[in-house]
Structure formats: structure tokens, C-alpha cells
Amino acid sequence: MNSERSFLFFLAGTLFGTGLAISGMTDPGRVIGFLDVFGAWDPALLFVMAGAVGVYGLGMLILRRLKTQNFKLPATTPSPIDRQLVTGAAIFGIGWGLGGFCPGPSLANLGALRIEAVVFVPAMAIGMFFAQRFFGVDR
Amino acid sequence: MAVAGLIVGFGTRLGGGCTSGHGVCGVGIGAKDSIAATLIFMWAGMLTVLIYNWLVL
Numbered sequence: 737m738n739s740e741r742s743f744l745f746f747l748a749g750t751l752f753g754t755g756l757a758i759s760g761m762t763d764p765g766r767v768i769g770f771l772d773v774f775g776a777w778d779p780a781l782l783f784v785m786a787g788a789v790g791v792y793g794l795g796m797l798i799l800r801r802l803k804t805q806n807f808k809l810p811a812t813t814p815s816p817i818d819r820q821l822v823t824g825a826a827i828f829g830i831g832w833g834l835g836g837f838c839p840g841p842s843l844a845n846l847g848a849l850r851i852e853a854v855v856f857v858p859a860m861a862i863g864m865f866f867a868q869r870f871f872g873v874d875r
Numbered sequence: 876m877a878v879a880g881l882i883v884g885f886g887t888r889l890g891g892g893c894t895s896g897h898g899v900c901g902v903g904i905g906a907k908d909s910i911a912a913t914l915i916f917m918w919a920g921m922l923t924v925l926i927y928n929w930l931v932l
Contacts, residue, residue, distance in 0.1 A: 771917075771924040785898060792903035815891070817911045824890020825897070825912040829919025831886055834927065835879025838894040839887055842880070856880035863884025871889055 753844045759784040762844050764836025764852065771833050820871065831863075890916070 760766040761784055769778035799809060815821070832838050837845070837856050845853035887893045890912055892901060897916075901909020 768924055771920040772928065773921050774925050775928055785894075788899045789903045792899055793905075796904050815908050817908050821890050821908055821912055822915060824886050824888070825915035826886070826890075826919045828883055828886030828890055828893060829916035830923045831879045831882030831884075832894070832916060833920035833923025835876055835883065837876075837879065838883065840893065840895045842883075852876050855876045856883075859877040859880025860884035860887075863881040863886075864888045865884075867885045867888030 752840070753847065755788075756841050756844050762841045762848075767836040767838075767841075768833070771836075824867075886916075 756762045760780060766778060767781065769776065770781040772778070796809065828838075835852070835856060837852065839860065842853050842856045842860060846857045883893075887896075890897070892898075892909065892912060894916070897909040897912040902913055
């Protein structure tokens with residue numbers, strides 16, 4: 737990776753982290769509030785998600801229209817919905833509901849040295865290691 | 876928190892993505908597998924919070 741590219745990655749990471757923090761996605765309490773649909777539901781993160789999906793989708797649409805050679809776009813043919821996807825997503829959902837942390841925000845909180853993240857992130861790395869060890873790399 | 880971390884790491888790797896990967900990037904390009912994954916982890920998360928609250932409160 738050249739230095740210009742590294743700088744863009746740094747910029748993208750900073751923007752992502754800032755967005756997560758401002759939107760409340762880095763606060764486990766708010767995440768659990770969002771998941772608590774049968775209790776005191778806090779729908780705010782639905783708008784965060786919708787906003788992110790909208791902006792990302794629009795950006796991808798524009799990039800595809802431009803047919804530029806300078807970008808490497810993600811594949812348009814999705815992988816099949818198999819047992820591994822369903823099981824993995826369900827397991828992830830349980831962990832997400834228990835801790836209120838998903839990978840991105842937990843890493844952002846590690847940067848802020850929040851104590852939960854200091855415990856969560858190494859445990860997450862161990863979980864990833866086991867999944868990779870016993871079920872192969874990503875689907 | 877350690878248990879949640881273990882579960883999240885394992886599930887993310889096995890399912891091939893998380894809230895950002897499937898939820899934003901996958902759904903954003905309309906990938907069917909990502910839409911399925913997002914619905915599943917949302918549902919599993921909501922169910923977990925419901926059961927947790929029921930057990931604790």
C-alpha cells in the first residue's frame with residue numbers, strides 16, 4: 737500500500753469512527769435499546785442504518801455508472817444463502833444482543849480505551865480464530 | 876462481555892460479515908445473502924435482549 741492509499745484508508749477510518757460515535761452506534765446501551773423492540777424500544781439506530789445504506793448504495797450506483805477502471809468494486813453476484821450464513825448470522829445476533837457491541841463499534845471503543853472494549857475485542861479475536869480454525873476462512 | 880465477544884467473533888467469521896459488512900455494504904448493493912443475514916442477526920439480537928430482560932428483570 738502506497739502512502740497516498742494509506743492516507744485514504746486513515747481518512748475513511750476516521751470518518752467511519754466519527755460517524756459511529758456521533759450516531760450513538762458506539763454506545764452499547766443505545767444498541768441494546770434498539771434491539772429491545774418488545775420493551776422500551778429506541779428506533780434511532782434504524783435511521784442510522786437507513787442513512788448509511790442509502791449513502792453507500794447511491795455511491796455504489798454512481799461508481800458503477802461511471803464504469804471507471806480506478807476502483808475495484810465488490811462482486812455483484814452474492815454468495816448463496818447457506819447453512820453457514822444462517823448459523824453465523826444467528827450466533828452473531830445473540831452476541832450482539834448480549835454485549836451491545838458489534839465488531840466496528842467495539843474497535844472504535846478500543847481506540848477510546850473503554851473498558852468493555854478492552855475485554856470484548858480480544859475475546860472477539862479468539863472467537864474469530866476458532867471459527868476460522870474449525871470452519872475455514874470466511875464463507 | 877468476554878462471552879459476548881467470543882460469540883460475536885465466532886458468528887461474524889462464520890456468517891461472513893457483521894452489521895457494517897452485511898447490514899450496510901451488502902444491503903446497500905442489494906445482495907440477497909446480506910439481506911438474509913441482516914434480518915437473521917437483527918431478529919436473533921432482539922430475541923436475545925427479550926430473553927435477557929425476562930431472565931434478569
